[in-house]
Amino acid sequence: MCGTCGCGDHSARPVDIGERILVDNDRQARHNREHFAERGVLAVNVMGSPGSGKTALLEATARALNGRLRIGALAGDLETARDAERLEAVGVPSLAITTGMACHLDAAMVHKALHQFPWADLDILFIENVGNLVCPAVYDLGQAVNVVVLSVTEGEDKPLKYPVMFRKADLVLLSKCDLMRHLPALRTDMIADALERVMPAPALLSVSQDGLGIDLWIRQLDEWRSAARVRETVHV
Amino acid sequence: MHEYSIVQSLVDRVEREVRTHAASGVRRIRIGIGDLSGVERELLQTAYDVFRTGTVCADAELEIERIEARWECRRCGAPIARGERLTCAACGEPGRLIQGDEILLERLELEVA
Numbered sequence: 485m486c487g488t489c490g491c492g493d494h495s496a497r498p499v500d501i502g503e504r505i506l507v508d509n510d511r512q513a514r515h516n517r518e519h520f521a522e523r524g525v526l527a528v529n530v531m532g533s534p535g536s537g538k539t540a541l542l543e544a545t546a547r548a549l550n551g552r553l554r555i556g557a558l559a560g561d562l563e564t565a566r567d568a569e570r571l572e573a574v575g576v577p578s579l580a581i582t583t584g585m586a587c588h589l590d591a592a593m594v595h596k597a598l599h600q601f602p603w604a605d606l607d608i609l610f611i612e613n614v615g616n617l618v619c620p621a622v623y624d625l626g627q628a629v630n631v632v633v634l635s636v637t638e639g640e641d642k643p644l645k646y647p648v649m650f651r652k653a654d655l656v657l658l659s660k661c662d663l664m665r666h667l668p669a670l671r672t673d674m675i676a677d678a679l680e681r682v683m684p685a686p687a688l689l690s691v692s693q694d695g696l697g698i699d700l701w702i703r704q705l706d707e708w709r710s711a712a713r714v715r716e717t718v719h720v
Numbered sequence: 721m722h723e724y725s726i727v728q729s730l731v732d733r734v735e736r737e738v739r740t741h742a743a744s745g746v747r748r749i750r751i752g753i754g755d756l757s758g759v760e761r762e763l764l765q766t767a768y769d770v771f772r773t774g775t776v777c778a779d780a781e782l783e784i785e786r787i788e789a790r791w792e793c794r795r796c797g798a799p800i801a802r803g804e805r806l807t808c809a810a811c812g813e814p815g816r817l818i819q820g821d822e823i824l825l826e827r828l829e830l831e832v833a
Contacts, residue, residue: 496747499737499828505730505751506823588722619722622758622823648758651817680805684791684814 509623512591516626519598526608526709529625531649532633533642534615537659539567540693541633542610545705546574548698553607553705558597560589560614567612576610577602588619591626608705617642621649629654629708636660636667640674647682655687655704662692723767726759726823730768731775733825738776743830746780750827754787754820761786789820 504510520527530538542557549555557578559567565580572578579601581593594611603609611627613620632653634642637660643650650656656679664670672690679686689704691697734746753759761784768782791800793808794816800806806815 495831495833497741497743497830497832499741499830501733501737501825501827503733503825504823505726505733505825507733508729586722586725588725590725618758622722622726648756648821651756651821677805680807681803682806684806684816 506623509591512595513624513626516591516595516598517628519604520609520626520628521712523604524713525603525606526629526705526712527611527625527627528608528705528708529611529613529620529627529630530633531613531617531620531630531653532615532659533617533635533638536615536633536635536638537693538612538615538633539570541657541659541691541701542571542576542612543574544691544693544695544698545610545701546571546576548695548702551575554605555608555610556601556603556606557610557612558589558594558601559612560593562586562614583614587614587616588623589613589625590623594625607709617646617649621652628712632656633659634675636663636670636672640671641678643675643678643682650679650682651684653683653687655689656683657697657701658688658690660692661690661696662694721763721767722758723760723763724771726764727767727771730825731771731777734780734828735776737828738830741830741832743832745831746777746828747831748781748783748827748829749777749825750783750785752785752787752822752824752826754822755789756817756820757787757823759823785826787819787822787824790818791815792818 532538555576557571557576558581559578560581560583562583568578568580579597581597611625630653632649634656676688679688689697689700691701753761772778789802793813795813796811798808798810800815
């Protein structure tokens, strides 16, 4: 018998597959994406470290929109519904997805949540992923865009240390910029430089809870919504 | 640590092939993991060794091929070294990843009666 491939051994059968291991997740994500496209809902996957300010960004977004768009949120965490409760408190219909021990959301968790949450008449559905700079980047959820929230206190080199997530980002929001006056050594040009080395089309926007940059963020959301509508028209 | 979820998906996928081919077991599994896939090869191997007990993969050797990340200019195709700015020095276009984000089940060796 050949030691390399087992030829000559009739009890061994080589089978070439050549398929992604996460093929089931990919299929579920495509299904979610079709749902969102049919209903004209922009799905935004919001990722970032624990404490980077993902929920605060969505709170600030709700305040700035002031009812102009219908937004909702799915909030992923290992335990508790605290983020969903915070968002409900500022008028954003929200559902907590508690993942137990899982460090990320996957497409099936999002799909299950869509059956429990009135999302179909929204303009934008934010999917706040589990706080983690690694695992969420691996799983497609069916989102239209990926946003990574990176706070100024996390250091300039985070994009170089966690290239997988930043590569997949359509936009990086540099959060808590109001703290910069307490961080004299912080080099925002180094953050931009790091992004240029991991993100093919770097896009960085500075925001803070007191409202800095939120108008530009809202404009970006509007642009993504228009682009999605154009894509839909072309497909039809 | 999502490597356990990846192993779960891998074992599910292999079980399907075992049923399709009416195999009695699995001898070897070959997968390819890219440097920019977000999956750590050593952790994946550890997760596999813990998880495979009692599954169709119990006796199957897992062979993990490393796939290096390679970027190139999306217009002129000039290579961009990893760690450099991902903009083509010649034409200013953004780079694109041509390999290195794979999480791929490449090949199985099944045992048939």
